[in-house]
Amino acid sequence: MGSLICDISMSLDGFVAGPNATLEQPLGEGGEKLHEWLMATKAFRATHGMTGGEDSADSRLVEEHLRSIGATIMGRHMFSGGAGPWESDPNADAWWGEDPPFHHPVFVLTHHARERVTKRGGTTFTFVTDGVESAAEQARAAAGDRDVQVAGGASAVQQYLAAGLLAALQVHVAPVLLGGGVRLFDRLGDAPPKLELTRVVESPAATHLGYSVVR
Amino acid sequence: MGSLICDISMSLDGFVAGPNATLEQPLGEGGEKLHEWLMATKAFRATHGMTGGEDSADSRLVEEHLRSIGATIMGRHMFSGGAGPWESDPNADAWWGEDPPFHHPVFVLTHHARERVTKRGGTTFTFVTDGVESAAEQARAAAGDRDVQVAGGASAVQQYLAAGLLAALQVHVAPVLLGGGVRLFDRLGDAPPKLELTRVVESPAATHLGYSVVR
Numbered sequence: 001m002g003s004l005i006c007d008i009s010m011s012l013d014g015f016v017a018g019p020n021a022t023l024e025q026p027l028g029e030g031g032e033k034l035h036e037w038l039m040a041t042k043a044f045r046a047t048h049g050m051t052g053g054e055d056s057a058d059s060r061l062v063e064e065h066l067r068s069i070g071a072t073i074m075g076r077h078m079f080s081g082g083a084g085p086w087e088s089d090p091n092a093d094a095w096w097g098e099d100p101p102f103h104h105p106v107f108v109l110t111h112h113a114r115e116r117v118t119k120r121g122g123t124t125f126t127f128v129t130d131g132v133e134s135a136a137e138q139a140r141a142a143a144g145d146r147d148v149q150v151a152g153g154a155s156a157v158q159q160y161l162a163a164g165l166l167a168a169l170q171v172h173v174a175p176v177l178l179g180g181g182v183r184l185f186d187r188l189g190d191a192p193p194k195l196e197l198t199r200v201v202e203s204p205a206a207t208h209l210g211y212s213v214v215r
Numbered sequence: 216m217g218s219l220i221c222d223i224s225m226s227l228d229g230f231v232a233g234p235n236a237t238l239e240q241p242l243g244e245g246g247e248k249l250h251e252w253l254m255a256t257k258a259f260r261a262t263h264g265m266t267g268g269e270d271s272a273d274s275r276l277v278e279e280h281l282r283s284i285g286a287t288i289m290g291r292h293m294f295s296g297g298a299g300p301w302e303s304d305p306n307a308d309a310w311w312g313e314d315p316p317f318h319h320p321v322f323v324l325t326h327h328a329r330e331r332v333t334k335r336g337g338t339t340f341t342f343v344t345d346g347v348e349s350a351a352e353q354a355r356a357a358a359g360d361r362d363v364q365v366a367g368g369a370s371a372v373q374q375y376l377a378a379g380l381l382a383a384l385q386v387h388v389a390p391v392l393l394g395g396g397v398r399l400f401d402r403l404g405d406a407p408p409k410l411e412l413t414r415v416v417e418s419p420a421a422t423h424l425g426y427s428v429v430r
Contacts, residue, residue: 013400
């Protein structure tokens with residue numbers, strides 16, 4: 001059975017989204033700078049049905065990550081944005097379109113039960129109302145031998161870190177200061193988990209820091 | 216004339232000191248973990264009058280840094296700790312002892328005028344009451360061809376960053392989550408400076424991220 005991991009981009013000042021996020025600008029002001037390294041890669045573009053992009057060290061890292069992941073967990077905001085009673089809105093998943101880039105089962109943490117949604121290309125959205133451990137169990141079962149990623153947002157990552165459920169963490173540090181927004185590491189409690197540095201991959205666009213979480 | 220730079224250790228979650236800092240534990244709970252990489256180096260030990268330590272990539276980085284610096288700027292808390300009317304206390308500099316590790320002129324940002332203090336080994340403490348730009352000018356003049364470091368604490372670094380006065384930043388990311396404490400990057404304002412990644416040096420003990428600040 002695979003591990004639960006998190007692989008996420010962060011500004012040097014610790015933000016995973018800029019200030020004043022809206023439905024139209026879900027990453028907040030300047031937040032797109034966090035993912036410039038990613039958008040430039042061939043591997044990311046291919047997953048999103050686009051050609052081109054650079055076959056760089058960054059791209060090989062993305063490829064490796066995509067190959068390793070068999071299921072995704074995300075918070076409700078990452079599924080459908082911040083506002084509105086999405087559970088009664090059949091279009092709430094329009095955020096991810098008809099052919100989402102996951103191509104595997106996605107588990108959405110929420111307080112509102114909803115029927116599973118099946119999209120094109122192998123992506124399903126399953127709504128989990130009984131907590132982070134339950135989502136982890138369901139996602140692990142769905143992922144088979146592959147790993148499960150906690151994709152975000154920050155709150156979901158924080159819950160998994162604080163609960164000691166993450167086995168590894170890869171933080172892509174973008175060379176940018178956002179000055180405000182949503183912090184990745186917050187509310188970790190009095191005894192945050194111990195880390196061990198496992199790998200550093202560097203490029204001008206980002207520094208990729210790999211850690212294992214020590215249990 | 217040299218540049219104004221900052222060279223500082225930070226936890227992965229962005230803290231330069233842990234929670235509940237006191238005079239006896241100035242780095243807060245767990246804060247010593249931020250500097251484990253540094254304490255282990257031969258170069259750091261030598262500056263503090265000790266033998267031994269590792270002649271590692273970390274140590275060569277410290278050597279390079281120490282050679283490049285001709286003057287230091289620090290905040291008042293870094294000079295004498297957080298509490299008490301230090302300006303009337305002739306022992307307030309006991310924090311740094313009779314033979315401080317700087318061996319060059321140090322400029323202390325403060326609201327309270329005080330006579331310059333001369334210590335052994337080339338360290339002087341000059342008290343600057345007219346702001347960060349004045350301290351930068353005085354320190355640059357004292358440093359000659361060498362660089363000036365803003366040593367800390369976080370508030371001093373933030374003021375220099377926000378004022379656009381820093382030319383370069385080297386952040387030593389320790390593989391640790393502190394869960395709370397003093398954040399390095401905070402109060403940077405609406406338009407934080409742009410960065411460019413210039414170098415990454417890695418070791419199991421820390422990841423050393425070098426940035427130039429784009430003007």
